[in-house]
Structure formats: structure tokens, C-alpha cells
Amino acid sequence: MKKMIKCTINNYPVEVEEGTTIIQAFKKLEQEIAHYCWHPGLSIAGVCRLCMVEIEGNNKLQIACNTVVQDGMVITNQSQKVKDTVRWGLEFHLINHPLDCPICDQAGECVLQEQYMKFGAYQPLMSEDKVKKRKVVDLGSKIVLDTERCILCARCTRFTDEISKTKELGIFNRGDRSEIGIFKNKPLENDYALNTVDICPVGALTSKKFRFQQRVWYLKKAPSVCTGCSTGCNIDVYYNEEGLWRIRPRHNSSINQYWMCDKGRETFKHVNPSGRLKSSFRHTAEQTEKMTTFQALQTLKLDSKKIGLVLTGSYTCEEYDAFLDFFQLHSIYHWKNNPKNFEDYDNFLIRGDKNPNTKGLLESINKRQLKLEDCTQLEQNISHLDLLIVCAPENHKLYPCLEEKINLFLKSKELVWISPHSHTLLQKPINTVWTIPSKTYFEKTGTFINHHGTRQKIKAVASIVDSARSLEEIIHILKTGQTDLTQIASIRDKMKTNYFMEQKGSL
Amino acid sequence: MSVTKRPKKSRYLIPIFGGMLLTFKILLKNLFSRKKMLTLNYPEEHYKYGPRFKGNHILTVKKDGSLRCTACMLCATNCPANCIRITADEHADPNVEKYPISYEIDILRCVFCGYCEEACPVDAIRMGPEWQTAALNGSNFVYDIKHLAHRENLKGGVQSVVDDKERHKAGI
Numbered sequence: 001m002k003k004m005i006k007c008t009i010n011n012y013p014v015e016v017e018e019g020t021t022i023i024q025a026f027k028k029l030e031q032e033i034a035h036y037c038w039h040p041g042l043s044i045a046g047v048c049r050l051c052m053v054e055i056e057g058n059n060k061l062q063i064a065c066n067t068v069v070q071d072g073m074v075i076t077n078q079s080q081k082v083k084d085t086v087r088w089g090l091e092f093h094l095i096n097h098p099l100d101c102p103i104c105d106q107a108g109e110c111v112l113q114e115q116y117m118k119f120g121a122y123q124p125l126m127s128e129d130k131v132k133k134r135k136v137v138d139l140g141s142k143i144v145l146d147t148e149r150c151i152l153c154a155r156c157t158r159f160t161d162e163i164s165k166t167k168e169l170g171i172f173n174r175g176d177r178s179e180i181g182i183f184k185n186k187p188l189e190n191d192y193a194l195n196t197v198d199i200c201p202v203g204a205l206t207s208k209k210f211r212f213q214q215r216v217w218y219l220k221k222a223p224s225v226c227t228g229c230s231t232g233c234n235i236d237v238y239y240n241e242e243g244l245w246r247i248r249p250r251h252n253s254s255i256n257q258y259w260m261c262d263k264g265r266e267t268f269k270h271v272n273p274s275g276r277l278k279s280s281f282r283h284t285a286e287q288t289e290k291m292t293t294f295q296a297l298q299t300l301k302l303d304s305k306k307i308g309l310v311l312t313g314s315y316t317c318e319e320y321d322a323f324l325d326f327f328q329l330h331s332i333y334h335w336k337n338n339p340k341n342f343e344d345y346d347n348f349l350i351r352g353d354k355n356p357n358t359k360g361l362l363e364s365i366n367k368r369q370l371k372l373e374d375c376t377q378l379e380q381n382i383s384h385l386d387l388l389i390v391c392a393p394e395n396h397k398l399y400p401c402l403e404e405k406i407n408l409f410l411k412s413k414e415l416v417w418i419s420p421h422s423h424t425l426l427q428k429p430i431n432t433v434w435t436i437p438s439k440t441y442f443e444k445t446g447t448f449i450n451h452h453g454t455r456q457k458i459k460a461v462a463s464i465v466d467s468a469r470s471l472e473e474i475i476h477i478l479k480t481g482q483t484d485l486t487q488i489a490s491i492r493d494k495m496k497t498n499y500f501m502e503q504k505g506s507l
Numbered sequence: 508m509s510v511t512k513r514p515k516k517s518r519y520l521i522p523i524f525g526g527m528l529l530t531f532k533i534l535l536k537n538l539f540s541r542k543k544m545l546t547l548n549y550p551e552e553h554y555k556y557g558p559r560f561k562g563n564h565i566l567t568v569k570k571d572g573s574l575r576c577t578a579c580m581l582c583a584t585n586c587p588a589n590c591i592r593i594t595a596d597e598h599a600d601p602n603v604e605k606y607p608i609s610y611e612i613d614i615l616r617c618v619f620c621g622y623c624e625e626a627c628p629v630d631a632i633r634m635g636p637e638w639q640t641a642a643l644n645g646s647n648f649v650y651d652i653k654h655l656a657h658r659e660n661l662k663g664g665v666q667s668v669v670d671d672k673e674r675h676k677a678g679i
Contacts, residue, residue: 102579102628103605136601212595212605215580 007073022064022075023051033077034086034115036093036201037153038065040251041258043162045154048093050115052085053077061085087119094124096131096176097202098148106203108216112151131176140187142194142262143205147179150204156180156196163259166190180204191350194262198248209266210246219245222461225448227314227394227441228264230353232450235260237442237461241500243272244442255454261350270395270420270440271464273500277422277437279467284432293467296434297477300416305386308378308412310335313355314394316446316458319471320357320364323391326475331371333378334361335390337399351451354398356441359449379408388412391471392419394440420468437468443496444470462499561621561634564612566656567667574656575667576631578607582623590616591623610655614640615648630668 002017009022009029016025021044026033036048044066051064056074061082064075076082093112101107133147157169157180168188172181182188188196197207219238226233226247233256238246247268249260280296282289291299310333311320324332336342337354344352355361365372382388390409393399396419406425409415416434417426426433445460469477476482537544547554556562567575578595590613598606623632637660642648656664 102581103577107579134601136597136604212578212597215584217584218580 005069005071007069007071007075009075010078011076016069020069022053022062022067022069022073025069025075026064026077031077033064034111034119035065036111036151037155039155039158039199039258041163042155042158042199045158048089048151048153050086050089050093051077052082052089054079054082083119086115087122090115090120091124091126093151094120095126096133096148097151098130100149104146104149104203105206105211105216106149106200110203111201133177133179137181138187139182139205140189140193142208143188143197144208144211145180146204146206147181149202150180151202152178152180153201155199155201156205159192159196159199160188160190163195164190164192168193169196191261191263191346192259192348194265195249195259199258207246214240214245223250223459224441224461225356225456225458226260226264226267227356227448228261228267228354228398229349229351230313230355230358230451231255231349231351232356232448232454232456233260233264233349234456235264237268239442239461243274243464243500244268255450255452256349259349261348263350267395267398268442270397271442273464276420276465276468277435278465280437281422281427281435282432283427283429283435285428285430288427293436293469293474294477294483296436297474298481300434302387302478306384308333308381308385308388310375310378310388310390310409311361312337312391312393313353313358313361314441315361315391315471316357316444316448317360317364317455318446319444320361322472322475324364324368324370326478327389329370331373332365333375334372335375335393335405337393338401339374353451354395355393356450357448359451359453360447363449375405375408382408382411385412387414387416389416390418391438392417392421394420394438396421396423418471418474420465436474437465438474439468439470440464443468446470460496463496464498464500466498556636556638558636560636560638561619561624562636562638563614563634563640564617564623564650564655565633565635565661565665566610566652567631567633568656568664569667572664574606574610574631574652575629575669576607576610577603577629578605578610579628581626581628582632585622585626587620587622588616588618590614607652610652612650612655613648614650615645633665635665 002019004015005018006013006015007025008014009025010031012029014025014029016028023033023035023038033051035051037045038051046063046066049063052061053064053075054061054077094116097112101110101113104110107113135146135148137145137147139145152171154171157171160166160169168182168186168190169180170183171178173179194207197205218240220240221236221238224235224237226235234250234252235247236250237244238248247265249256249258251258280291280293282291282296307327307329309327309329312335338352341352362372388409396402402423403425406423410425410429410431410433412431414432415429416436418436418438420438420440422435426435441458443460443463444458446458448456448458450456569575578593580593583591583593592611593607594609595605596608598604619634621634624634640648
């Protein structure tokens with residue numbers, strides 16, 4: 001254990017580990033301190049000169065990010081001297097910054113904007129014209145750069161140097177002409193590139209997909225866990241009444257630190273109301289019958305049938321427990337997204353297992369000592385089954401073998417497809433197919449177990465499709481035949497009212 | 508609050524005659540000098556409001572005729588009636604960068620407070636002098652870009668005070 005040392009910050013005494021920098025001590029105390037270039041996940045650059053603090057007994061001001069706390073230090077950033085320095089530092093940053101906040105996509109979550117409203121908001125003293133630089137520079141398929149807005153904090157270049165280790169970005173030219181850029185024919189295309197957009201304190205780097213889609217102050221955020229792969233990165237989901245708009249990483253020191261991969265950022269589209277399965281259907285060769293989920297589960301006769309159960313790793317542990325307890329089968333078929341590269345790992349975050357809860361599925365099955373079989377065995381056994389229940393993956397895009405597997409499932413006498421989405425192949429079957437809408441990770445409460453075995457709770461944020469039911473709720477309906485799920489306290493607590501609208505009310 | 512006492516019942520005829528006197532006075536005045544009459548024959552005659560009257564919205568245009576609006580959504584954010592709906596998109600010109608592909612005002616929801624005009628950083632939206640908003644169909648009350656910027660009586664659009672080229676020349 002490291003030695004603890006005492007210091008005083010803004011008149012608050014605090015005890016920190018030896019070797020802690022002043023800015024970390026400020027963050028520990030939750031005291032406000034201005035900073036652009038310092039990021040807890042990156043190395044120290046000390047270029048923005050905004051985190052100035054006054055240390056007692058020290059004539060000159062010091063930068064908090066690169067000064068180590070020593071025993072008995074008395075530190076403040078509330079003095080007039082510090083405030084003046086920050087104000088002048090800001091004036092220097094704004095010499096060439098266009099201050100085009102109305103057009104800028106970062107407005108609302110921009111550190112520079114916040115600082116300007118707090119310390120700035122004055123007439124600039126600079127009499128020279130602003131240096132014009134390149135705008136809307138294409139850095140690749142994901143990111144757009146605006147060199148005018150850039151304040152050269154070098155967070156993005158440090159990210160590509162230290163975290164992704166791809167080294168695409170660099171600072172070119174000198175003086176007031178220096179700007180961020182890429183090398184010739186080497187676009188910023190690595191799998192973690194969009195993290196640079198998150199860490200950019202201003203609107204210099206913007207994501208092409210999210211750019212101009214929404215103003216950030218219209219969005220609410222809710223904590224969740226990424227369902228893109230079995231790493232289980234902690235995320236914040238940004239949403240409003242019209243749907244989900246983006247995903248950003250949330251800090252978790254033991255799993256993803258401050259980062260997440262670009263593929264994980266796209267795992268919100270399948271949650272949005274368009275394209276979702278809105279009610280249950282019974283498809284036969286002759287006709288398609290629309291019904292409520294309750295009706296479908298009532299007409300579905302499970303007694304004295306030989307049932308096969310196909311599970312994927314995209315449901316919560318609680319759902320697996322409820323499902324396995326109800327059906328009491330000896331063997332379960334496990335549908336993997338891609339058996340060949342299922343164990344892949346890129347040594348940082350991305351894993352080949354594209355399910356958030358494969359570990360949870362295995363745990364639930366091992367607890368009951370059931371046999372887990374591969375989908376290849378289903379091919380031989382499918383003719384013996386009367387009914388095949390498929391708990392299909394939440395996000396169909398992550399399953400390249402989807403159509404091939406659906407064709408296999410359609411060979412069964414009766415198929416129950418539980419998923420947030422349907423598929424065109426399911427709508428014109430030879431035998432009977434039931435499609436039942438299920439909830440996505442945004443709408444249900446439960447536990448995911450990631451690849452390392454860490455249990456992570458997710459909480460329902462809002463309901464998006466009213467008729468969608470989680471596996472727990474489906475089992476409850478099958479067991480009791482009760483429509484009103486609000487009667488059960490355990491389920492009622494997890495239910496949320498629908499916050500979304502498909503169209504704004506107009507004439 | 509002021510409390511007035513009702514006149515006693517026996518005296519109610521006196522105020523009635525007083526009222527009638529006033530009515531006839533105005534009637535006779537209007538009959539003999541029609542020019543000083545206060546009322547208007549509305550559909551044929553129009554009242555002219557002052558230049559600061561806040562009527563139907565106008566989206567201003569640049570010199571080349573394109574919309575001045577940068578789709579910053581400050582008007583929509585500031586709108587207390589929540590009647591403005593903007594969809595932004597990327598402009599081909601990197602100096603313009605962002606522009607609205609659709610700009611809709613639900614005029615029936617609008618309370619004509621003028622906050623949109625006040626929030627706009629680039630003089631892109633103004634409240635014009637028009638106030639007659641009759642239409643046959645409910646959907647006609649949702650004004651789109653075509654109506655807001657290029658309706659016939661604007662005669663080619665109202666030009667914005669702030670222009671992009673001048674702004675760039677001034678180094679802002």
C-alpha cells in the first residue's frame with residue numbers, strides 16, 4: 001500500500017496517495033478546475049495551461065496536472081491571481097477559435113463554451129484577424145475535423161499514440177498555423193477512432209453519423225451496458241422522444257476504462273421503434289394472423305409437446321433462470337453468432353463473442369446441470385421436435401449466419417420466434433411460425449455477466465414497444481395466464497411507461 | 508379590487524336613457540361625418556399596424572437567395588409553445604457547413620411572443636407584419652421553408668442583415 005499524504009485544497013483538507021497529481025486531488029475532492037489537455041485516461045501533456053493553481057510559498061503559479069502533491073501543500077484555485085491567469089489563458093485559446101457555437105455540434109457539452117461563459121464573455125483584445133484554417137476536413141469514413149475550432153490540446157493525438165497505438169493523427173505546421181491532421185493516404189480508420197470525438201474538448205472532431213442529427217441539450221442520458229460483445233463496456237445511452245441517438249463510454253476502471261469500440265457505438269439502432277416487431281403474429285402458409293402477445297401465448301399450446309429450446313447470449317441472467325425453470329428440458333441448443341471466431345480477442349476491448357451475456361447463459365445451464373448442445377446437433381434432431389422455441393438475438397446485424405439458421409429453424413413443425421425483430425423469411429413459412437416481440441436491453445432490468453465473469457446490472461430506462469415482453473414476463477403469462485403484469489411486484493418494478501412517440505402530433 | 512354598488516331598482520331607467528343618449532350621439536356623429544368613423548369595413552379595408560408588430564414569421568435569405576438559417580436550433584429551444592421543428596443537414600459548402608433541410612412552424616401553436624426572433628444569432632428569423640392567417644385546411648397552418656422564406660408577398664425574400672461573405676471579410 002502506498003503512503004498517504006495530507007494536503008489542503010481550497011481550505012478543504014484531503015488525504016491522497018503519494019505520487020498523486022494536484023488535478024487528481026481536485027477531482028477526488030470534486031472541486032472545479034478548468035482543464036482541456038488533461039484526461040484521466042491519457043498521459044500528461046501540460047499544453048493548455050488552464051489548470052493553474054496557487055501553492056502557498058510558491059511565487060509562480062503551477063499547472064495542477066503535472067505537479068505532484070507533497071505533504072502539507074496548501075493549494076488554491078480560488079484566488080484572484082489564478083482567476084486572472086485562467087481568463088488570460090482563455091483569451092489566448094480564443095485568438096483563433098471561431099466561436100461558432102450555434103453551428104458547432106459540440107455546443108452544450110463543450111468545455112471551452114462552459115469556460116467561456118464562466119471566465120470569458122468579454123470583448124476580445126486581439127486586434128489581428130483570426131487565422132483561417134481548413135474546415136470540414138474528411139479524416140476517414142467516421143470522423144470530420146474542423147481545424148479552426150481545434151485548440152491543440154493534443155488529446156486525440158495522444159489517444160492514437162497511446163491507446164489505439166495506430167498513430168494516425170499528428171500536429172502539423174508551427175505557430176498559429178499548427179493544426180491537427182492525418183498523413184497522406186492514411187485515414188483515421190481504427191476500431192477505436194470515435195473515442196477521439198468523445199475526448200475532444202471542443203467541436204473540432206465530430207462523428208459523421210451523429211453530426212447535425214440532434215442538439216445535445218435535447219438528449220437525456222441513461223447508464224447501461226454495451227450489448228455489442230461479451231466485454232460488457234459501461235455506456236451512457238443518449239435518447240429523446242424520437243429514439244436513441246448515440247452511445248458513449250462510461251468510466252469503469254476494471255472493464256473499459258474510458259473507452260469503447262466503434263462497433264459498440266452502433267448497437268442502439270435496433271432498439272429504435274422503426275423496424276421493431278410491434279405485435280405478435282401467427283404466420284402460416286395460407287395466412288398471417290395479428291394478435292396481442294397475450295393472445296399468442298394463450299393459443300400456443302405447450303402441453304404434451306416435444307419442445308426444443310434455442311438460446312442466444314443476449315438475454316439477462318434472470319430471464320434465463322425463469323425460462324429454464326419453466327421448461328425443465330435436458331438439453332438446450334446454443335446459437336453462437338459465429339463459431340469460427342467466437343473466441344477472438346483484439347487484446348483491448350473487442351471480442352468475437354457478440355453477445356453480452358454468454359457467461360450468464362452458461363452459468364444458468366451449469367447450475368441446473370443441463371446439456372448445452374451446438375446448433376449443428378439441432379439439424380439432426382429437428383425432425384423429432386414438435387415445437388422449437390428460439391430466443392433470437394437482439395441485434396440481428398451481429399449474426400452473419402442469421403438467414404442460414406432461420407432456414408434451419410423453419411424445418412421444425414412449429415416455430416416460436418422471440419425477438420425484438422422479425423425477418424422476411426419468417427413471414428412466408430411452410431409450417432406455423434409465431435413471432436413474439438421481446439424487449440431490448442434499454443427496456444429491461446437484469447444482470448449481464450461479461451467475459452471476465454463480472455456481474456453488471458442494467459436498469460430499464462423506458463418502454464419503447466408496448467407489446468414487447470421480456471422472457472420473464474412471457475414465462476409469467478404462460479404460468480398464470482394473467483394479463484395484468486402490474487399485479488406482480490417483481491415485474492411491476494421493472495416496467496416503465498412508454499416515453500417514445502413515433503410521430504409528433506400535427507394536423 | 509373595487510366594489511361598486513348596484514343602483515337601486517327604481518333608478519335603473521336613468522342609466523338606460525344615459526346609454527341610449529351616448530349611442531345616438533355616436534350614431535348621429537357618424538351619420539354626418541363619416542370620415543371620422545372609428546370602425547373599419549374589414550375585408551375591404553385593413554388596419555395598418557406599426558413596424559414593430561409581431562406577425563407571421565419570415566425566414567430571411569442571403570444575397571444569393573439561399574436561407575440565412577444555420578439550423579442552430581436556438582429558436583426551437585427557446586420557443587415556449589414548442590412549435591418550431593428543424594431538421595439540419597450538412598451543406599456542400601464548408602463555409603456554410605450546416606443548413607436546415609426542413610423548417611416548420613406550426614402557426615396554430617405559436618403564441619407570437621417573438622422569442623425566436625430574439626434568440627436567433629444571425630437574423631435568420633423575423634416576425635413580419637402579416638397577421639391574417641386564414642386557411643381552408645388544418646395542414647395549411649404548418650408553414651414550411653417555401654412559405655416562410657419565399658411566399659409571394661415577400662417578393663423574392665427578405666434579405667438578412669448579416670451576410671456570410673461580409674462576415675468572412677470582416678474576419679469574424
